[in-house]
Amino acid sequence: MTPQLFLTGANRGIGLALVREALARGYRVFAGARHPDRASELQALAQTHPQHLDLIAIDVTDNASIAAAAQAVAAQTPRLDILINNAGVFPRGERLTTLDAQTMLHTFHVNSVGPMMVIQHFRPLLHHGAKILNISSQLGSLTRAGGTSYSYNSSKAALNMLTRILAQELRSVRIIAVAVHPGWVRTDMGGPAAPLAPATSARGILDLAQRLRLRDSGEFFTWEGKKHPW
Template sequence: MRFVVTGANRGIGLEFVKQLTERGDEVDAAARDPDDAADLRALALPGVRLRIHRLDVVDDASVRGLAEALPAGPVDVLVNNAGVSGVKGGEPIDPEDILRVFDVNAVGTLRVVRALLPRLRAGKTRKIVNLTSHLGSIADASGGRYAYRLSKAALNMATRLLAEDLRGEGFLTVALHPGWVQTRMGGSAAPVPPEQSIRGMLRIVDGLKAEQSGRVFDFQGRELPW
């Protein structure tokens, strides 16, 4: 299988690349600054099918550039992982922060989907995986974190729209909550190590069925409310 993973230089994205390449999958990994992605470059050992690309999801030209830089052939699975959390503990309603986070987490994901659709259509697997958060659930919202919550709620809607619009072409589109994971975003108090989170998410991605498309699951396979 050939995967594209965004935000691949650290955290959850890096662990996706690690586990995928270890099991022999082919990976096009995208990072904002490949020159400053030592942990990612360290995975590119001889015999490993890993290519590293430059990508900033808020920059249209950069996103088009990724689509052009990918070597010929179909992409099987797109993992939209790149994301930001926004200012924590600041002014609760900060319009600039809301727009910035929205641009990365919601609009950025759709930029990448739009640019890579022809490559996904060229294959038969046609899976789109969006990294969401339980904090984007409207049913479970407990207040605060406006920028992050709004952006992930929008990403969930984008997941649903893509699932409906592309279902007829055999696409499977899903939003996954990775758990509270030990990364720079999750912090060291997070209970879930990246290895466990990604192992769980890959199990879901590998076994994705048509009836799951357009829905939200956590890394343990539990469905989350909108």
């Protein structure tokens, strides 16, 4: 059966590379973006892959938007095999003296709470063997994180914990949930000095998704499929 994938933040960066890689593998892709009407690369891909790519409007901080996105996908398919929470934000230049509550809350909303609300709304489409990949970061690792990116690092640490709890709750219905560090990737977020091309990270993430089994649920992986320290 053709694997069916939904992901967020699909209009650029790692998300767009995941769409390209999934289409190259013959997947049916539901690509979530805040503004599909402005997502020119996704629109071009939809023209060349009309049977395999649908653009879905979704802002992960807006519950009504998440509900509408889940409905739009459910109107087309009763099942998803892979759900990738990829959308993320990374506010720069934080220091204790300049920390801003609104910035912190927004970062937690997009990076930690949003993924859970997406999973809640898409849960009816996830059946035995379905795989949830929450795109985290090595900066969310308590043993690895450095720097002073208070909001980003702690929001990814929260996402890691949420993933572990979710994995426990969904184990009995055999749905797999993992956190994934995608590598340091050349995107708007990763910057031009990053060593990894988005396509390389995307290939690794989809290889990992294909290999995941129930025994892997609740774990934190790198894009290469190795265990990442918490």
